[in-house]
Amino acid sequence: MVVTIERTHKRQRQQQLSAVIDQNPFITDEELTQRFDVSIQTIRLDRMELGIPELRERMKLMAEQSYDQVKSLPLHEIIGDIIDLQLDRSGISLFEVKEEHVFSRTHIARGHHIFAQANSLAVAVINDEIALTAKADIRFIRSVKLNEKCIAKAYLRPANVEKSHAKVEVFTYVGDELVFQGNFMIYRSAKDSASGGIKIEDSY
Amino acid sequence: MVVTIERTHKRQRQQQLSAVIDQNPFITDEELTQRFDVSIQTIRLDRMELGIPELRERMKLMAEQSYDQVKSLPLHEIIGDIIDLQLDRSGISLFEVKEEHVFSRTHIARGHHIFAQANSLAVAVINDEIALTAKADIRFIRSVKLNEKCIAKAYLRPANVEKSHAKVEVFTYVGDELVFQGNFMIYRSAKDSASGGIKIEDSY
DNA sequence: TAGTTACTAGTACCAGGTAATAATCACGCT
DNA sequence: AGCGTGATTATTACCTGGTACTAGTAACTA
Numbered sequence: 405m406v407v408t409i410e411r412t413h414k415r416q417r418q419q420q421l422s423a424v425i426d427q428n429p430f431i432t433d434e435e436l437t438q439r440f441d442v443s444i445q446t447i448r449l450d451r452m453e454l455g456i457p458e459l460r461e462r463m464k465l466m467a468e469q470s471y472d473q474v475k476s477l478p479l480h481e482i483i484g485d486i487i488d489l490q491l492d493r494s495g496i497s498l499f500e501v502k503e504e505h506v507f508s509r510t511h512i513a514r515g516h517h518i519f520a521q522a523n524s525l526a527v528a529v530i531n532d533e534i535a536l537t538a539k540a541d542i543r544f545i546r547s548v549k550l551n552e553k554c555i556a557k558a559y560l561r562p563a564n565v566e567k568s569h570a571k572v573e574v575f576t577y578v579g580d581e582l583v584f585q586g587n588f589m590i591y592r593s594a595k596d597s598a599s600g601g602i603k604i605e606d607s608y
Numbered sequence: 609m610v611v612t613i614e615r616t617h618k619r620q621r622q623q624q625l626s627a628v629i630d631q632n633p634f635i636t637d638e639e640l641t642q643r644f645d646v647s648i649q650t651i652r653l654d655r656m657e658l659g660i661p662e663l664r665e666r667m668k669l670m671a672e673q674s675y676d677q678v679k680s681l682p683l684h685e686i687i688g689d690i691i692d693l694q695l696d697r698s699g700i701s702l703f704e705v706k707e708e709h710v711f712s713r714t715h716i717a718r719g720h721h722i723f724a725q726a727n728s729l730a731v732a733v734i735n736d737e738i739a740l741t742a743k744a745d746i747r748f749i750r751s752v753k754l755n756e757k758c759i760a761k762a763y764l765r766p767a768n769v770e771k772s773h774a775k776v777e778v779f780t781y782v783g784d785e786l787v788f789q790g791n792f793m794i795y796r797s798a799k800d801s802a803s804g805g806i807k808i809e810d811s812y
Numbered sequence: 813t814a815g816t817t818a819c820t821a822g823t824a825c826c827a828g829g830t831a832a833t834a835a836t837c838a839c840g841c842t
Numbered sequence: 843a844g845c846g847t848g849a850t851t852a853t854t855a856c857c858t859g860g861t862a863c864t865a866g867t868a869a870c871t872a
Binding site: 637 | 827828829830
């Protein structure tokens with residue numbers, strides 16, 4: 405078919421857009437244009453295609469939801485802010501350690517938050533409808549403390565792009581110091597065999 | 609003094625206004641003019657005097673509030689309910705998979721929640737002031753789905769009780785089916801050598 | 813070369829306001 | 843009756859963050 409390159413560009417951007425808005429629902433189209441370096445019309449077309457309402461509608465929905473209170477909390481799914489994402493290749497996310505993430509006595513971050521950031525990112529990098537963690541081998545290299553900013557970088561091993569199990573390496577830094585390292589084996593659903601298939605949905 | 613009647617009129621209206629907005633924060637100034645049969649400017653003056661922000665600000669505040677609530681919820685302290693705990697020996701915890709823990713499309717639990725339960729339990733088992741995860745080797749044996757109850761069982765390898773690094777094995781079951789298995793290396797602070805030390809705090 | 817897709821650009825319009833300025837009303841007091 | 847004062851209304855310019863629509867361009871490709 406036509407313009408496969410644009411299609412992936414577009415798909416990729418839309419996936420990222422979806423993730424960015426999901427993670428920060430208070431962002432305006434204006435701010436998104438800067439983030440993605442495309443015109444505001446493109447952002448708006450993307451939102452329409454993805455069925456994402458405008459900022460005010462999003463806020464209204466959230467406000468109504470909190471007003472109804474009864475509703476269960478739609479936990480946000482990705483831990484950390486995704487800063488950069490190249491599907492099937494790499495990704496970067498930022499996670500800031502707050503009060504609620506640390507042991508109160510030591511102010512050291514609980515391991516599972518650091519893991520969650522890496523795990524979320526590893527799953528996000530996989531360009532597939534379903535991506536699940538199958539195995540992980542992780543190392544907490546030094547403890548992370550309150551208010552530190554963790555930058556996680558994930559790389560997919562290129563050899564595994566087409567297989568049903570992808571290996572993703574994640575390195576998490578505070579500044580230039582490595583604090584965590586993990587090897588993830590991610591199971592992917594149906595890496596649409598030999599391309600061709602047009603996938604409509606995003607992963608989250 | 610002058611205009612006592614108007615003043616009470618005004619006071620009364622402002623009281624009512626305050627109550628009405630409180631009761632229905634989604635009302636516009638336009639609708640309020642009809643409700644009170646005064647001009648829109650009067651409504652706005654009233655709002656200013658009362659320090660009530662405009663509709664959009666009100667919605668934004670509510671949205672942010674609910675967002676912060678959601679944000680602080682995900683991975684708090686201990687994940688799962690600890691059912692049984694024998695310090696330096698073993699522990700059992702229960703974690704029920706809810707809407708907020710799963711991928712919305714597949715209803716499969718996100719790996720980091722399953723990890724968090726195991727990690728929390730592994731740390732809890734260690735009878736020490738400071739216990740941090742140093743390494744972990746984990747396997748997601750089968751995917752866990754919405755509403756399933758995960759029973760995690762942790763065992764400390766007895767040989768390691770006195771060392772500064774403890775090895776803890778965690779097995780997580782749904783029913784009698786093993787869904788997750790992990791080997792944790794937990795760093796412990798100062799296994800207060802030869803007892804004697806009085807420990808006051810708990811670990812979290 | 814024509815056609816498709818992606819993207820950009822620009823205009824008109826909207827809701828729901830803020831801010832500021834001026835005009836008008838109502839009432840009470842002397 | 844006339845004046846002052848606070849309450850109210852009217853008017854205008856401007857703002858944000860959009861929607862809706864039309865048109866044009868670039869890139870690729872069949």
